[in-house]
Amino acid sequence: MSRPLQNKVALVTGGSRGLGAATARSLADAGADVAITYVASADKAAEVVKQLEDKGVQAAAFRSDQANTTLAPPLIDDVVARFGGLDVLVNNAAIGVESGKTIDDPSVDAAALDRMHATNYTGVIAIIRAAAKVMRDNGRIINIGSGLGSRAGRPGFADYAATKAGLTGYTKGAARDLARRGITVNMVQAGLMQTDMQAPSPEVLKLMVSGLAIQRVSDPAETAAVIAFLAGPAASYITGAVIDSNGGYTA
Numbered sequence: 001m002s003r004p005l006q007n008k009v010a011l012v013t014g015g016s017r018g019l020g021a022a023t024a025r026s027l028a029d030a031g032a033d034v035a036i037t038y039v040a041s042a043d044k045a046a047e048v049v050k051q052l053e054d055k056g057v058q059a060a061a062f063r064s065d066q067a068n069t070t071l072a073p074p075l076i077d078d079v080v081a082r083f084g085g086l087d088v089l090v091n092n093a094a095i096g097v098e099s100g101k102t103i104d105d106p107s108v109d110a111a112a113l114d115r116m117h118a119t120n121y122t123g124v125i126a127i128i129r130a131a132a133k134v135m136r137d138n139g140r141i142i143n144i145g146s147g148l149g150s151r152a153g154r155p156g157f158a159d160y161a162a163t164k165a166g167l168t169g170y171t172k173g174a175a176r177d178l179a180r181r182g183i184t185v186n187m188v189q190a191g192l193m194q195t196d197m198q199a200p201s202p203e204v205l206k207l208m209v210s211g212l213a214i215q216r217v218s219d220p221a222e223t224a225a226v227i228a229f230l231a232g233p234a235a236s237y238i239t240g241a242v243i244d245s246n247g248g249y250t251a
């Protein structure tokens with residue numbers, strides 16, 4: 001098997017479940033040593049670490065609450081201390097709260113929305129800033145967005161969509177800032193995956209699928225493969241790009 005990421009160190013935020021866990025496995029299959037973060041699921045994170053080690057790479061899990069920006073620099077320090085450097089950063093961890101509630105709904109929990117902005121946006125930026133200072137030349141930063149960042153599509157997702165659209169702008173600016181060191185920065189806009197974040201009723205799921213060009217939910221491994229490609233040497237001339245892996249939701 002080709003191992004284009006051998007001797008590379010990757011950090012995948014939110015690697016304990018869902019797309020993050022699938023991405024960690026894809027990067028390990030490509031030969032990278034992989035650090036993951038989590039906030040609550042210590043057991044699931046430990047299980048993913050075991051799966052990665054079984055693939056013959058080094059792996060470790062770090063508990064770090066992404067909503068707290070002061071924890072970003074020590075997280076990056078810990079990863080570098082444990083693995084000796086950093087080559088690939090996948091900003092995957094995010095939450096979706098108050099989904100489906102319109103902004104004028106009196107029951108909307110503003111504090112929950114604020115925590116989502118902190119987790120999905122300011123927390124990600126803090127990690128990118130800390131990582132950019134130490135990332136090795138020719139590194140890769142891949143931010144995970146959503147089709148909702150390009151097209152809200154239905155009511156009740158303004159705040160979630162804004163966190164992802166904001167990251168698109170940061171992706172492009174960071175791509176300009178870091179290109180002189182060969183570091184690329186890209187966004188993958190993921191689509192409908194049946195993870196813990198996305199567990200709608202069968203009726204709502206049917207409605208969501210009907211809005212896609214490819215009328216099915218995706219396996220997280222499909223998007224993890226796109227992320228692994230962007231992390232590899234073959235993607236050296238792609239930066240500042242927003243790549244849709246969402247079944248044509250934005251088509």
Ligand SMILES: NC(=O)c1ccc[n+]([C@@H]2O[C@H](COP(=O)([O-])OP(=O)(O)OC[C@H]3O[C@@H](n4cnc5c(N)ncnc54)[C@H](OP(=O)(O)O)[C@@H]3O)[C@@H](O)[C@H]2O)c1
Nearest residue numbers: 014016018019038039040041066093094146193195197198
């Ligand atoms: N699922 C979809 O249909 C869909 C569609 C479009 C885009 N996306 C995007 O794809 C990415 C992955 O989503 P998913 O569906 O795989 O989510 P998920 O299954 O809910 O997993 C979320 C991951 O993020 C971690 N996390 C949550 N809050 C955190 C915090 N404050 N600090 C550190 N880690 C935290 C979780 O850790 P714990 O396990 O410790 O809680 C978990 O590992 C997200 O960026 C999401 O916005 C998902």
